Amino acid sequence: MEIQGLPGRLLAELGPAIASGEVPEGAVLRSEELEERFGVSRTVVREAVRILEGMRMVAPRRRVGITVQPKSTWDVFDPLVIRWRLAGSDRPAQLRSLGSLRVAVEPAAAALAAQHASDDERRELGSLAVELTMTARAADLEAFLRHDIAFHATVLKASGNEMFAHLGDTVGAVLTGRTEYDLMPHQPEPYAIRLHREVAEAICAGDAEHAEQAMRTIVKGALEELDQQLGLGAP
Amino acid sequence: MEIQGLPGRLLAELGPAIASGEVPEGAVLRSEELEERFGVSRTVVREAVRILEGMRMVAPRRRVGITVQPKSTWDVFDPLVIRWRLAGSDRPAQLRSLGSLRVAVEPAAAALAAQHASDDERRELGSLAVELTMTARAADLEAFLRHDIAFHATVLKASGNEMFAHLGDTVGAVLTGRTEYDLMPHQPEPYAIRLHREVAEAICAGDAEHAEQAMRTIVKGALEELDQQLGLGAP
C-alpha cells in the first residue's frame, strides 16, 4: 500500500514535516537542497515532490522553488495526509474533524447497509457483534479493538457506497489512535456494546431507521468523549 | 490548481481512461510504451505514473509493468478522480455515491454551521438565499446555479470542519453536472428555494436542529430526483 523506493522514503520525511506544521505554509524548498539533505538524485526528489503536488500540499514554481501550500488546499481526505496529521501535532484538530465526519457518515451508512447489505455481510456483522461482546467480557482490549474496527468497516462497506467504504481504514486509524493515546483508561462500556449489537440486529432485520439511530448514538457518544478528553488535555 | 506541464497532460489522458474503465483493472502498461505513445521522455512518464500511484489507481511492479489497480483501492475522494469519473462512463455510479454522501454530510454541516458560522458567513448565506430567490424568479438559470453552488459551499465551509469544507468544490461539480446533463428541464422549484431560505435563516438564528432538517430535505430531494432520472435513463 505504501509508496515504495527512495521517493517513498523522502515522502515519509517531508509529508509528516509539512502536515505537522514543522515546515510552515509558505515555506520554500529547493530541489537541490532536498537532494543534498537526503542524499538522493533529482529524479527521486522530483517524483516525491510530484506526489506531494498531487496532494496539493506543495506547488513548485520556477525561479522560486517548491512552496508549501496553505492547509486549506490540501487533499484532506487523502489517507496519507490523514495519517500524517494524526501522527503529528495536528492530531487534535484531525480527530475532531474525523469525529464530525463519522457522526455524519456512519449513521447514513448503517441505514444504507440495512437496505443493501449482502447475506454474507449481515452474517459477518452478527458474528462481529458477538465477538465484541465476548472480548469485552474477557477484557481482551486488543481483540476488542480489532473487532470494533472490523465492525465499523463492515458497516461502511455494506452500505454499498464506495465512498463510504473507503472511510473504513480511516475510521480504523481513529479507533486505533484512540485506544493507544487514551492509555486504554476504561474497559469497553456495556452500553456501547449493546448499541453495536442493536446496529447489527437492525441491519440484519433490514430496519434502516433503527440501525441509523443506534449508530448515531454510538458515534455521537464517541465524539462527546473525544471533545471531553481534548477539552481537558489541550486547554 | 491543475498539475502543470507534460506530466499534467499525460495525467489528463491516462486518468480519465482508467477512471472510465477504458483501461480496465488488471491492465498492464509499460513505461516505454507510454513514452512512445505520447512522445515524452522517461522522466515525464514516471512523474505522471507516480501521481497515479499516489491516487492508488496504478501500481508499478518490476519485471511486470504498471498495473491498473481495482477500483476499490482508488482514492475515491481525490477531486481529480471524482472529476474523471463524473466525465466518463462511470458518471451514474459516481453521482449516486456523491448523492448519498451529500445526504450524510450536508445536514450535519448545516447543523454545525448554525453553531459555528462567523457573522460574515451568516450574512453571506442570507444574501445568497435572496439571490437564489431573485434569480429563480427571473429564470436566470446560469446565475441561479452559480449562487446555488456558492450557497452549499458556504454552508460546508461555515461548518468549521475542514473536511466538510473540502467537499464544497465536489458538490459544485455535482450541481453543475446536474443542470448540464438534465438539459435544464425545469426552472428551480419554489419549494426548494423556500428550503434554502429556511436553512439560511436557521443558521443565522443559530437553530441547528432546523437548519439540519431543512438541509436534509433539500439533499434528500436531490437524491430522489437523481435516482428517478438514473432509473429512467439507464434501465
Place this chain on the structure above:
DNA sequence: GATACCAAATCGTCATACTTTTAGCGGCGC
C-alpha cells in the same frame, strides 16, 4: 522616478547509462 531590458536562479525536459528486482524458463537431481 518610471520603464525597459538583461541576467541569474530555479524548475522542466530530455537522453543515456547503470542498478536492482523478479517472473519465467530450463536444467538438474531425486
Place this chain on the structure above:
DNA sequence: GCGCCGCTAAAAGTATGACGATTTGGTATC
C-alpha cells in the same frame, strides 16, 4: 514425472549531465 534451484532477460528504479523555459529582481537608461 515432480519439484527444486539457479539463470536470464525484461522491466522499473536511480543517477547524471546537458539544455530549455520561465520568472524574478536588479540595473541602466531615459
